[in-house]
Amino acid sequence: MAAMRSRFSFALPLTLAVASLFIFLPFGSSAEFSFRSYSQDGKLMHSFAPYRWIVEQPEFLSHLLLSLKIALFAVIFTAILVVPSVAWLHLKAQLFRPLVELITLLPLVIPVVALSIGVQTAFPDWLQSTEYELPLMYVILALPFTFRILDNGLQAIPLKTISEAARGLGANWFATIFYVIAPVMRRAVAGAFFLTFALSLGEFTLTSLLHWDTFPTWVTSVSQQNIIGAIALSVFSLTFAFLVVFFAGLSSSRSKKRMDATE
Amino acid sequence: MKSGTLELEGISRRFGQTVALDNLNLTIGAGELVALLGPSGCGKTTALRIVAGLERSDAGTVALKGRDVTNLSAHLRNMGMVFQSYSLFPNLSAVENVEFGLKMRKVERASRRKTALELLELVGLDTQSRRFPHQLSGGQQQRVALARALAIQPEVLLLDEPLSALDAQVRTNLREEIRRLQISLGTTTLFVTHDQEEAMAISDRVGVMSNGRLEQIDIPDILYNNPASTFVANFVGTMNHIPAIASEDAVDIFGKKIRIKNPDGKIGKVSALVRPESIEVSRVQGNGQAKIVTRSFLGASSQIVCQLPDGVIIQALMPSHASGELHPGEEVNLNISIHEVLISHV
Numbered sequence: 001m002a003a004m005r006s007r008f009s010f011a012l013p014l015t016l017a018v019a020s021l022f023i024f025l026p027f028g029s030s031a032e033f034s035f036r037s038y039s040q041d042g043k044l045m046h047s048f049a050p051y052r053w054i055v056e057q058p059e060f061l062s063h064l065l066l067s068l069k070i071a072l073f074a075v076i077f078t079a080i081l082v083v084p085s086v087a088w089l090h091l092k093a094q095l096f097r098p099l100v101e102l103i104t105l106l107p108l109v110i111p112v113v114a115l116s117i118g119v120q121t122a123f124p125d126w127l128q129s130t131e132y133e134l135p136l137m138y139v140i141l142a143l144p145f146t147f148r149i150l151d152n153g154l155q156a157i158p159l160k161t162i163s164e165a166a167r168g169l170g171a172n173w174f175a176t177i178f179y180v181i182a183p184v185m186r187r188a189v190a191g192a193f194f195l196t197f198a199l200s201l202g203e204f205t206l207t208s209l210l211h212w213d214t215f216p217t218w219v220t221s222v223s224q225q226n227i228i229g230a231i232a233l234s235v236f237s238l239t240f241a242f243l244v245v246f247f248a249g250l251s252s253s254r255s256k257k258r259m260d261a262t263e
Numbered sequence: 264m265k266s267g268t269l270e271l272e273g274i275s276r277r278f279g280q281t282v283a284l285d286n287l288n289l290t291i292g293a294g295e296l297v298a299l300l301g302p303s304g305c306g307k308t309t310a311l312r313i314v315a316g317l318e319r320s321d322a323g324t325v326a327l328k329g330r331d332v333t334n335l336s337a338h339l340r341n342m343g344m345v346f347q348s349y350s351l352f353p354n355l356s357a358v359e360n361v362e363f364g365l366k367m368r369k370v371e372r373a374s375r376r377k378t379a380l381e382l383l384e385l386v387g388l389d390t391q392s393r394r395f396p397h398q399l400s401g402g403q404q405q406r407v408a409l410a411r412a413l414a415i416q417p418e419v420l421l422l423d424e425p426l427s428a429l430d431a432q433v434r435t436n437l438r439e440e441i442r443r444l445q446i447s448l449g450t451t452t453l454f455v456t457h458d459q460e461e462a463m464a465i466s467d468r469v470g471v472m473s474n475g476r477l478e479q480i481d482i483p484d485i486l487y488n489n490p491a492s493t494f495v496a497n498f499v500g501t502m503n504h505i506p507a508i509a510s511e512d513a514v515d516i517f518g519k520k521i522r523i524k525n526p527d528g529k530i531g532k533v534s535a536l537v538r539p540e541s542i543e544v545s546r547v548q549g550n551g552q553a554k555i556v557t558r559s560f561l562g563a564s565s566q567i568v569c570q571l572p573d574g575v576i577i578q579a580l581m582p583s584h585a586s587g588e589l590h591p592g593e594e595v596n597l598n599i600s601i602h603e604v605l606i607s608h609v
Contacts, residue, residue: 161346161348162350164315164344165344165346170341172338179366183352
């Protein structure tokens with residue numbers, strides 16, 4: 001028992017160390033590389049020059065804003081389309097849950113080329129090549145993950161029973177959703193939002209296939225002429241996405257803590 | 264008191280090919296506690312859900328205090344409900360859960376908090392008011408659910424197997440508490456359960472259901488002593504099935520002729536339904552009608568299990584002082600102490 005415990009307490013930090021190496025070594029190296037610049041005589045220096053270069057690019061802000069806008073739309077579409085669907089599945093159509101679960105895996109299985117063409121053809125004409133096209137596709141790409149986050153969150157809660165209890169206590173459907181369903185789903189919904197947001201901000205393959213020019217595709221084109229600038233851009237966007245998710249996660253866990261508070 | 268009568272008339276409901284309720288008629292008087300008892304799938308929960316407005320009926324009417332509420336939405340019916348599974352809102356504390364119905368009724372904050380705390384005190388949880396559902400035991404959660412249902416001063420209290428998920432000890436305590444509160448508040452109550460002991464212990468009347476129909480509804484004593492059908496007889500309490508030969512209106516059990524309560528004119532082999540306490544066991548010298556298998560001392564009474572020569576097991580319940588000399592392996596005679604008996608055909 002004691003031996004097992006000591007082995008266990010040793011295994012955890014080791015795993016963490018290996019995992020963080022896997023994440024931080026490439027990131028650290030990229031970060032180091034992104035600060036490099038060369039003096040007149042070819043000597044290696046570290047400075048903010050590549051980042052100054054980024055800010056000076058006229059395309060930088062426009063691409064970043066476009067990507068942010070698309071990511072925001074993807075989150076909104078997730079809120080409108082995915083969240084109510086999963087809640088409905090738990091409330092009224094438990095029978096179809098396994099089937100839907102299977103279907104949500106398809107974006108992982110189908111090659112992005114096939115997916116992009118298939119989905120685009122399925123869209124109505126008025127939607128094709130508008131700026132709502134990409135967010136909707138990102139919603140589909142994120143579905144294997146968002147569905148599971150929401151589904152797991154709801155598995156733990158008897159949503160049907162508690163919404164019936166709310167109805168019995170005099171809550172109409174609006175009040176039931178507002179006071180009961182939404183609060184208990186909040187954490188799962190937040191998770192689904194972060195994931196959609198992060199995925200949308202970094203998606204390249206599908207975007208490029210559909211000839212859209214967003215932040216990630218612009219970074220790729222920058223890398224053709226200025227590799228250090230491209231790496232600096234990647235480091236910037238990674239840090240940016242991480243900070244967004246981190247602060248959003250922090251505020252949602254704070255509200256969770258308030259919920260758990262006892263006397 | 265606010266509570267009123269609840270009347271169900273001709274309620275029917277089908278789910279596909281399955282008939283869940285078949286022309287159910289039931290009236291619950293003001294302040295009365297009526298239990299619907301039956302095996303799972305007998306339609307009792309469907310009946311309760313139709314009363315609550317959570318399920319629609321195919322036919323029939325539900326009336327509250329004489330007012331037809333059949334098509335009234337669940338949230339407008341003013342009925343308190345306690346569910347089988349834990350149904351507290353996980354994001355709200357105990358007191359906030361109890362307040363919920365009052366909040367929906369736009370009761371002012373201070374006043375609804377006061378009411379909620381009073382109700383929590385009534386169910387013995389006033390010290391736990393700020394705890395969240397996951398910090399409460401199963402029994403405590405159901406107490407909060409009960410307080411929550413009572414907070415809205417419901418016209419009818421609906422209890423959907425509220426005790427089945429709890430431990431035996433907690434169950435017994437809570438059911439007594441439900442009854443105590445129900446009597447003191449005078450709330451008309453419909454209680455659905457599959458546990459006959461539970462139903463008999465706290466109800467004014469018990470309705471036994473089978474296949475969507477109400478087989479019999481009466482006070483527990485009559486249900487037990489004078490069951491209307493073999494289904495009710497078998498479902499309520501312990502029942503012996505004694506092989507016997509029926510003539511036209513009487514049956515021969517252990518050499519004694521006893522009148523048949525449900526004669527159908529058939530003659531031949533039948534089972535006579537006899538309660539354990541209606542069988543007297545006495546020792547004989549030499550060969551008897553049965554042999555004692557075990558005797559279990561239960562306090563004031565003792566249970567004697569006998570075996571007939573053809574292998575059928577008979578249970579008898581006798582006062583302990585009268586059965587002290589009965590020991591396993593002994594030959595005994597059996598005497599039926601009732602004058603009328605239900606039979607079922609084998």
